[in-house]
Amino acid sequence: MANHKSAIKRVRQNKKRRLRNKMRKTRIKNLTKAVEAAIAENAPEVALERLRKAQSFIDKIGRKKGTIHRRKAARKVSRLYKKVSTLLKTASS
Numbered sequence: 001m002a003n004h005k006s007a008i009k010r011v012r013q014n015k016k017r018r019l020r021n022k023m024r025k026t027r028i029k030n031l032t033k034a035v036e037a038a039i040a041e042n043a044p045e046v047a048l049e050r051l052r053k054a055q056s057f058i059d060k061i062g063r064k065k066g067t068i069h070r071r072k073a074a075r076k077v078s079r080l081y082k083k084v085s086t087l088l089k090t091a092s093s
Contacts, residue, residue: 024067028058028076035080044091047084054080 002008031054038047055077062073 021067024061024065028054028061028068031057032076032080035084039083039087042087042091044084044088047087051080051084 002011031050035047035050035054038050058073058077061067062070
């Protein structure tokens with residue numbers, strides 16, 4: 001256990017940050033699952049709408065907040081776009 005006043009404060013801050021980051025990562029997973037569910041249902045319009053929301057949130061978490069690395073955020077968004085574009089190609093054919 002921490003003994004110094006600054007170390008005690010650091011423990012409190014780390015706990016808050018850990019919970020905040022956990023919440024954000026869970027939200028990323030849920031948004032990703034929502035996009036994939038729309039893809040599975042063969043609903044291109046819904047998938048595009050959910051993709052835009054997911055991309056906005058993932059980019060913000062990667063670039064501004066620093067919860068995940070910016071390249072990991074870009075990779076996640078890129079993979080989602082790839083899946084949705086495949087769905088759009090098959091829907092238009």
